[in-house]
Amino acid sequence: MIDLLAYGAFFLTVALSYAVICLGLNLQWGQTGLFNVGIAGFVAIGAYVSALLTTPHTPDRFGGFDLPIVAGWIGAALFTGLATLLVGALTIRLRADYLAIATFGVAVAVQLVLLNLQPLTGGPFGIGYIPRPFASLATDPSAFGFANLALMAAVVLGVYLVLERLVRSPWGRVLRAIREDEAAALALGKNAVSFRLQAFAIGGAIMGLGGALQAHFIGFIAPENYQPTLTFQVWAMLIVGGSGNNRGAILGAVLVWGLWAASAGAVAALFPTDQQARASSLQIVMIGTALCAILLLRPRGLLGEVRTVSRHLLAKPGKPNRKATHADST
């Protein structure tokens, strides 16, 4: 029973770390309509920056600055946000698909740097001994697991509240206005390029934070964690949960990660050991088919986008988080 609870805590913590990444993607895609195919690259930047900042000094590698974990998180978010800003500045004025191609290129380039720039990234073996939150509790696995789950849940809640606030602010309304009708937004004097760029960079910073959270929870990172499959999983999470809806992003992350973990368990149970690597590719086939099916059959996802209007227009002001349930869905 204790084992089951401990596993549940572990599962939820990982799922919630994906929820952070998914919330970042929701700001980029769900609110602003920017297509990012390089999520794995941005998550990797966050994870590695945080790892370099917080690990103890290592002679054969750059850094190991031994900073507190929180400093690693902040550094990861800032640095990833900056990298995202640069990529966005390059392509955001061009056709929408160019952004997709450029972010795909970023993911490939980041993967190359992780593998080959050994003095900075540790090469194929990655970086180990990343400090874990509540390491002093490690002797008691269930206390350690639940403390980490509580911390991760708190971070997700914080990111969620900040994003909800942003989305309902005038800034968030401009983003959706640009997404729905750029010409009209321009006519109202909104600088579409600048707003898009801001949303893209903030979304990237959140993805970087998500990468850092994962790195510190697992304690070890390597280039193979940041393959296109990661990008794909996060996309599936957002599309399943409902893009444009922050609660959908979190729900989708937990559901898709659950599906993924369950199918991994099924592969391990049903196939002989020598066939498991082969059978696990069926997992990706399944998620890919599910993604395409949802795009075709239920493009709004499970929760779908809710109509958001200024809180000044609603009859009962106050408690901004409950408005979504009152507003009609579009």
Add this chain to the structure above:
Amino acid sequence: MTLQILVDGLIAGAMIGLGAVGITLTYSILRFANFAHGELISWGAYLALAVSSGIGFLSASLTVPLAPFSFGWSLPLGTLVAIALTALLALIVDAVLFGPLRRRRGAVIILVMASFGAALTLRSLLEFIFTSGPRYFTQELQIAIRLGGGARATPDQMLVIAVAALVVVGVHLLLTRSSIGRSMRAVSENQQLAGVAGIDVRAVVRIVWILGAALACIAGVMAGLLVQIRPQMGLDLLLPLFAAAILGGIGSVPGAMLAGLIVGIGEALTVRYVGAEWRAALSFVVLVAILLVRPQGLFGKADR
């Protein structure tokens, strides 16, 4: 030594160019960046492998190498069948996925996302069927021929360059001289107007898929013949393909081929002077440079 870099670059560039021509055609006529194009390349290679080994199983005499090349008649015959099968695969994906999404007239970017999902599905399916280990069309070893100036190339490599040149000239002539080519260019200029003028837009879309898949299959067979066949081969080629298609200018067939050669030679230079592990970074550098300096590409029209 420098001449050898040029030869190596041309060989890699021939494969990249063929794939980029396919991408640029689907991009300019169907109007979305197809992330599943790389998977058509891998499927083309694996289908050719399956069919040619099937042919070799039925008649061993067809596997006897055709001097000076390393393969027998089973490979060219298998490739012809594989081209048809790859085209069929592209048409099926279009009928099931892209067609319904196009008819809904949603944002273009939904198509891009769907192609991304299709790419992962198709790639993982290959991994499931054929496992992730490398495969080869032939086990024969080839001796490189001296070309003068210190450069060497195997007969297979020279054949690849010649076939790529022939195919690109053929596609260019098809687009510029035939009535179907005229219809394709009309649809790429303005789909509604072309429809009003009596062009069967759906037939044009089908032909674009067939043509793109055929080129992808040929590029896949070439890559399989010269390097190896792996489920990841299409994914690894995807960034060079996009870089070449954008560098050449979306919609321009000669541009895509020329840009493919440029990327190929750039990769060969990278391997020589920076290190083989950074080869894939060259495409990213080319992509960033062209987006900064001239986003419409070398031969492209300004943004429509």
